[in-house]
Amino acid sequence: MLSLLPQRILRLLEFIGFSGNRRFGLSQLREGASNHSLRSILCAFTLLFYNTYVSLILGTGEGNLAEAEALLEPYQEKYPKGSIILFYSARITSLRGNLEKARARYEECISSQQEWKQIHHLCYWELMWNHSFQQEWQQAYRYADLLCRESRWSKAIYVYQKAAILSMMSAEELERTGEDLGALFRQVEGLKQRLAGKSIPMEKFAVRKSRRYKASNPVPLVIPALEMMYVWNGFSIVGKRADLTESLLVTIEKVEQQLQNDPNPTEYHPDDSCLVQMLKGLCLKYLGRFLQAELCFSEVLSSEGRIRYDHYLVPFTLYELGLLQKQQGDFIKATTYIERAKTNYKDYSMESRLHFRIHAALNSLKGSPVSTP
Known part of the structure; x- marks a missing residue:
């Protein structure tokens, strides 16, 4: 796991005696998982967590799902109704893009036991995203609301996520929920936690975004649920389904049109427009429309001076542009863009999260061809 850390942190840890060799670490875990010992299940589940969560959230979204399925298979045969087994089975199914089947397995996981409510909360989180990927906002809201009421992991993130989902509904749908959208966003800052004297980066992001609603004339956030979907690397899951990606693109283009036709743009207009262009570029990339995706990303970069x-x-966006170039086989350009994202910017929201992804992306580019095919 240490090998996932950005290079500057890894060098410091190596100085005090730790080492980060991912290939060796994974080989040791695989060896442990293949043995029939007390350690085998721990090794297997560490690898499962690595391939289904760590690689997705802190990497480029390219977990080894074939390995995850192979690791889980013997435990599925032995404990077919085990809640953790059902959970990982659902997670792998979701990562493959089969959201309907995954949903049924998460629901089965919830009903399989009542003692470990934390597993229920994990399922609620996944079901919330499952429905969000399909833009089923009423159902997504249901699970976001359950998390707000039952889980204590991060009230700030849960309330912000709930409000973000409500923001995607029509006025009529929102009214039926009985929720006060502005009041929810204004709650977020007061729910922020500190761990060891430090704020949680995702909570800081949620607090900063929700401050729009503290003004006397609040300016609504633009597609905040899709922004959070990107933050959690959810587009890499949606991107496996052309139908869902097209549907997201339609939603994003509607907002793009609204922003372009806005007769009274606010101070947030450049930021909102750039967010829309970045998310639009992602959808186009996953649909294989690379030139259009690059144009969207380039528009964000050209608007840098107007972002407030x-x-x-x-x-x-530079990172995403690098991944786009990598996908097209231009590894030199890919490395250049990703290195620019790494070295030219600091003190922005979720900086550490991006550096984890950059580290993973640059590692994946090592040994790649040095010229465009």
Whole structure:
């Protein structure tokens, strides 16, 4: 796991005696998982967690799902109704893009036991995203609301996520929920926690975004649920389904049109427009429309000087542009863009999260061809 850390942190840890060799670490875990000992299940589940969560959230979204399925298979045969087994089975199914089947397995996991409510909360989180990927906002809201009421992991993130989902509903749908959207966003800052004297980066992001609603004339956030979907690397899951990606693109283009036709643009207009362009570019990339995707990303970069608040958009867009070039086989350009994101920007929201992804992306580019095919 240490090998996932950005290079500057890894060098410091190596200085005090730790080492980070991912290949060796994974080989040891695989060897442990293949043995029939007390350690085998721990090794297997560490690898499962690595391939289904760590690689997705802190990497480029390219977990080894074939390995995850192979690791889980013997435990599925032995404990077919085990809640953790059902959970990982659902997670792998979801990562493969089969959201309907995954949903049924998460629901089966919830009903399989009542003692470990934390597993229920994990399922609620996944079901919330499962429905969000399909833009089923009423159902997504249901699970976001359950998390707000039952889980104590991060009230700030849960309330912000709930409000973000409500923001995607029509006025009529929102009214039926009985929720006060502005009041929810204004709650977020008061729910922020500190661990060892430090704020949680995702909570800081949620607090900063929700401050729009503290003004006397609040300016609504633009597609905040899709922004959070990107933050959690959910587009890499949606991207496996052309139908869902097209549907997201339609939603994003509607907002793009609204922003373009806005007769009274606010101070947030450049930031909102850049967010829309970045998310639009992602959809186009997953649909294989690479030139159009590059144009969207380039528009964000050309608007850098006009961005007032969401400064994270530029380095994240550079990173995405690098991945786009990698996908097209231009590894030199890919490395250049990703290195620019790494070295030219600092003190922006979710900086550490991006550096984890950059580290994973640059590692994946090592040994790649040095010229465009």
